[in-house]
Amino acid sequence: MRRRAGLEGDAQKAETKEDFVKVRRSDLERLTTEVMQLRDFLPKILNGDILWTFQKLDAVESSMEKKEEELEQLKMDCEHFRARLEAAQADCMREKKEKLDLRQHLHEAKQQLLQQAEYCTEMGAAVCTLLWGVSSNEEAVKTILGGSKAAKFFTITAQTMESFVKSLSEDMKQQDLDSDENQFVLALAGIVTNVAALACGREFLVTSSRELLDTMVHLLGDMKPGLCTKFKVLMLMSLYNVSINLKGLKYISESPGFIPLLWWLLNGSFWSPPAAASYGPSALPRLRGGS
Secondary structure (H helix, E strand, C coil): CHHHHHHHHHHHHHHHHCCCCCCCHHHHHHHHHHHHHHHHHHHHHCCHHHHHHHHHHHHHHHHHHHHHHHHHHHHHHHHHHHHHHHHHHHHHHHHHHHHHHHHHHHHHHHHHHHHHHHHHHHHHHHHHHHHHHHCCCHHHHHHHHHCCCHHHHHHHHHHHHHHHHHCCCCCCCHHHHCCHHHHHHHHHHHHHHHHHCCHHHHHHHHHHCHHHHHHHHHHHHHCCCCCCHHHHHHHHHHHHHHHCCHHHHHHHHCCCCHHHHHHHHHCCCCCCCCCCCCCCHHHCCCCCCCC
């Protein structure tokens, strides 16, 4: 214990001056020998390849740090794009729902439009059939022509006839035409025929409704043989009645290609009227809703 106390006292004295460590001579000699050996062998070990390897290792570590930074940036970008994707998917689902709703509304609107078109066609067929019968009366025709809408009526008649013919398919037969649309245009053509049967009517058509005359000539040339024969008969009767008027005859005869068209149509021997003719719905097969 005394010895230990003496050592502690010496250590305290040494700390007051300088720090010293006691090393055995044998340990010091061995350490010196090892240091000298390291001085001899270290240059041989640490050659250029090893130094290059350490430099390369530093470069790889720097590259790894850069890659880690890039990876972190990519993760941030990925999160950003994921958020945008989720927002786009939500918008897509919302637009898809809106599209389905719009399709449903469009389907309902089409159904309503179809119902309205069917109603208008049925109503037009019924009204024009009644007017066809009324137009066989001379006083009624004069009243019709004296109205402010007479020219407009015949313009719409021309447009309706042309639209009807354009809607026909080449393989459609006469029995397939027993419809409101067919009855509608037959009644319109019958009204024109009855109006043209009167002198005042012929004069009105030649002076105020030449578009209707041109349309009928054009349609007669476009329609296939054997298609809508009754409709063709009524248009031919209308043109025949108009031709009784001198100005009407001149206008129709000057129509390009009318004379060859007339010969081509008349060779069918389905119509040969002796004089100006007025016809009602009963002159042709009975129309639905007609008299």
